[in-house]
Amino acid sequence: MSIAPYIKEIGRGKEGARSLDPQQAHDLMSQVLDGHASDLEIGAFAIAMRIKGESVDELAGFLRAVHERCIPVHPQQPMVVLPSYNGARKLPNLTALLALLLAQEGVPVLVHGPEHDPGRVTTAEIFQTLGLPCATDAADMHAAWARREPVFIRTEALCPPLARLLDVRRVIGLRNPAHTVAKLMAPAQGARSLRVVNYTHPEYGLTLAQFLAATQADAMLMRGTEGEPVADPRRLPRLDLFIGGQLRNDLSLPAQEGVLTEMPVLPRSHDAATTSLYIQSVVSGEKPAPGPLAQQVAALQGALAALAQPASQELIA
Numbered sequence: 001m002s003i004a005p006y007i008k009e010i011g012r013g014k015e016g017a018r019s020l021d022p023q024q025a026h027d028l029m030s031q032v033l034d035g036h037a038s039d040l041e042i043g044a045f046a047i048a049m050r051i052k053g054e055s056v057d058e059l060a061g062f063l064r065a066v067h068e069r070c071i072p073v074h075p076q077q078p079m080v081v082l083p084s085y086n087g088a089r090k091l092p093n094l095t096a097l098l099a100l101l102l103a104q105e106g107v108p109v110l111v112h113g114p115e116h117d118p119g120r121v122t123t124a125e126i127f128q129t130l131g132l133p134c135a136t137d138a139a140d141m142h143a144a145w146a147r148r149e150p151v152f153i154r155t156e157a158l159c160p161p162l163a164r165l166l167d168v169r170r171v172i173g174l175r176n177p178a179h180t181v182a183k184l185m186a187p188a189q190g191a192r193s194l195r196v197v198n199y200t201h202p203e204y205g206l207t208l209a210q211f212l213a214a215t216q217a218d219a220m221l222m223r224g225t226e227g228e229p230v231a232d233p234r235r236l237p238r239l240d241l242f243i244g245g246q247l248r249n250d251l252s253l254p255a256q257e258g259v260l261t262e263m264p265v266l267p268r269s270h271d272a273a274t275t276s277l278y279i280q281s282v283v284s285g286e287k288p289a290p291g292p293l294a295q296q297v298a299a300l301q302g303a304l305a306a307l308a309q310p311a312s313q314e315l316i317a
Helices: 004-010 022-033 039-052 056-067 095-104 123-129 138-146 160-166 168-172 179-183 202-214 272-283 289-306 311-316
Strands: 080-081 109-113 151-154 193-199 220-222 239-243
Touching: 004 022, 004 039, 022 039, 022 056, 022 168, 039 168, 039 202, 039 272, 056 168, 056 202, 080 095, 095 109, 095 123, 095 272, 095 289, 109 123, 109 220, 123 272, 138 151, 160 168, 193 202, 202 220, 202 239, 220 289, 239 289
Parallel strands: 080 109, 080 193, 109 151, 193 220
Antiparallel strands: 220 239
């Protein structure tokens, strides 16, 4: 087996490249994840896709291959999935705060991503500083949810072959489709899950919106804060809610416009220890949660309530 025929199609440059159909994309990604492609082929695949960009069909095929290789997760109710792959560079990383605010409302929350990232403060580090659980398997997840705690799992534990593909970036210096697919994962089996899908560049938000619609996804689509799935604590971004692939304007929130009249009190440093102290003060009620995060929590709760409705009622809505 070889992925060379696929590389020939996607590697003809930005203008000449042809996108793969979902089955071809699934086969290509399956070979890559299962170790059937050489390092040279994987590098060529990564560069070709970086130049061409992923189509909706390709993302669907890639994601299906990744889901087939995730550890089985069986939540008893719809869970919120927070992909945390960027970490903090300038602002405090408040993904853990979002997870805790949701968990306080009885929502099962799964956060996944890398444990460390040079030069950035990862959500994993903040979870560790807060003493929150880091799962290695589904049993750990269910134990945390029973305690009304959010849980973090490293990508290496959730989907080991995906973690290896993500590490290719450290070798060639370019992102590859694994970075997009990681932010689209919904590893629950037997229950619906609500993904928070974030993007950095506005034009990519259009592709992701098309993907969520085409795959009948349940998701919140938003422009991330430094690439994290949490609302900017200073200004609410647009939050688009998709239920069964349908954009629900009644559940979505518009972006905050105009001049900011009030700024939230945020920690002066974004290191893990300082950020964790701030998060603890918000969760304990000592300090108020930033308005945009409170609005994001409420929007996610509204979407979860919509998921609980019978399908006929969803269509009526």
